[in-house]
Amino acid sequence: MIALLTRDLRLAMRAGGGFGLGLAFFLIVTVLVPFGVGPQTDLLARIAPGILWIGALLACLLSLDRIFALDWEDGSLDLLATAPLPMEGIVSVKALAHWITTGLPLVLAAPALGVFLSLPAEGFLWVTISLMLGTPALSVIGTFGAALTVGLKRGGLLMSLLVLPLYVPTLIFGAEVARRGTEGLAVETPLLMLAGISLGVIALLPFASAAVLKINLR
Numbered sequence: 001m002i003a004l005l006t007r008d009l010r011l012a013m014r015a016g017g018g019f020g021l022g023l024a025f026f027l028i029v030t031v032l033v034p035f036g037v038g039p040q041t042d043l044l045a046r047i048a049p050g051i052l053w054i055g056a057l058l059a060c061l062l063s064l065d066r067i068f069a070l071d072w073e074d075g076s077l078d079l080l081a082t083a084p085l086p087m088e089g090i091v092s093v094k095a096l097a098h099w100i101t102t103g104l105p106l107v108l109a110a111p112a113l114g115v116f117l118s119l120p121a122e123g124f125l126w127v128t129i130s131l132m133l134g135t136p137a138l139s140v141i142g143t144f145g146a147a148l149t150v151g152l153k154r155g156g157l158l159m160s161l162l163v164l165p166l167y168v169p170t171l172i173f174g175a176e177v178a179r180r181g182t183e184g185l186a187v188e189t190p191l192l193m194l195a196g197i198s199l200g201v202i203a204l205l206p207f208a209s210a211a212v213l214k215i216n217l218r
Contacts, residue, residue, distance in 0.1 A: 001085060001089060001093055004080075004085070004090065004093045005093050005096060005097055008093065008094060008097035009097050009100060009101060011070055012063075012066070012097060012098075012101040013101070021059075021062055021063060022059035022060065022062060022063060022101075022102045022105060022106060023059070023105050023106070023109055025055070025058065025059045025062055026055045026056060026059045026106055026109060026110075026113060027109075027113060029051070029054070029055035029058070029059075030051065030052070030055060030113040030114075030116045030117055031116055033047075033051050033116075033117065034116060034117065041118045044117050044118040045117070045118045045119065045120055045182075047117070048114055048117035048118065048119040048120075048123065048127075048182070049119070049123060049126075049127055049130075049175055049178030049179045049182055050175045050178075050179065051117055052110050052113065052114060052117065052119070052127055052131075052178070053130070053131070053134075053171055053174050053175040053178065054171070054175075055113075056103075056106045056107075056110065056131055056135065056138075057138060057167055057170075057171055059102065059106055060098075060102050060103060060106070060135065060138045060139065060142060061142065061160060061163065061164070061167075062102075063098065063101075063102050064098070064142040064143075064145060064146050064156075064159060064163065065146060065149075065156045065159060067094050067095075067098055067142070067143055067146040068094070068146050068147060068150040068213075069146075069150070072150050072151055077150070077213075077217065078217060081213070081214070081217050086210070087210035087213060087214060088206045088207055088209075088210045089206075090210070091143055091147065091206045091209040091210050091213065092206045094143055095136075095139045095140045095142075095143040095206070096139075098139045098142065098143065099135060099136050099139040102139070103131075103135030103136065103138060103139050104135070106131065106135060107128060107131045107132050107135060110127050110128060110131055111124040111127060111128055114127060119182070120182055122181065122182050122183075122184060123178060123181060123182030125181065126177060126178050126180075126181025126182060126187065127178045127181075127182075129177070129181070129191075130174045130175075130177040130178045130181075130191075130194065131174065131178075133174070133177075133191070133194050133195050133198055134170050134171075134173070134174035134194055134197075134198060136198050136202060137170045137197050137198040137201045137202070138167060138170060140198075140201045140202055140205050140206070141163060141166045141167060141170075141201055141205065142163055143205070143206075143209055144163075144166075144205045144208055144209045144212070145159045145160075145162045145163035145166070146159060147209040147210075147212040147213045147216070148162060148212055149162070150213065150216055151216055169193075169197055170194065170197055170198075173190045173191075173193045173194040173197065174194055176190040177190045177191050177194055
């Protein structure tokens with residue numbers, strides 16, 4: 001599993017679909033929003049948690065089609081299917097590699113980019129916590145969408161249409177945690193819901209993704 005994870009991390013860096021693309025998109029979103037909204041510090045401070053979450057979600061979405069595409073094109077996916085490692089383990093490693101190269105950099109960059117949106121000082125910690133809890137769910141759900149559309153020509157749009165509705169609960173509770181934490185309100189309920197979503201998809205979706213991949217490989 002470690003060898004597969006290392007291989008996927010190297011492929012993500014070489015293919016240009018790793019943290020660089022996601023961070024660039026995240027930066028563009030946070031820089032452009034103040035131009036569109038205007039120099040209203042109070043308004044920017046109120047919408048900053050939601051904007052950061054939307055930017056992180058869309059940045060994760062950019063690189064989902066690469067999770068299985070390269071392995072499908074060179075035939076590696078067929079070899080992985082016959083390896084001793086269960087398909088569920090392979091899917092989990094793929095999701096972990098995507099989170100390390102895309103989700104984790106977004107978590108680390110969010111507080112710095114929050115400065116562009118006049119994010120209050122109280123919000124930096126809660127934005128980081130919410131993204132740390134929520135981005136693993138985005139990667140696992142995205143891996144499921146990538147498994148559904150693997151092998152389809154120009155399946156990126158279809159995958160986005162499939163994945164975005166599944167992202168909505170994570171977005172709602174993640175942004176709510178950041179918003180409540182920024183405003184000094186109680187965060188226990190949305191925080192537990194967000195953690196429950198992440199743990200649930202991590203526990204269940206690898207099995208669904210593995211089943212879909214086995215069907216596509218027949």
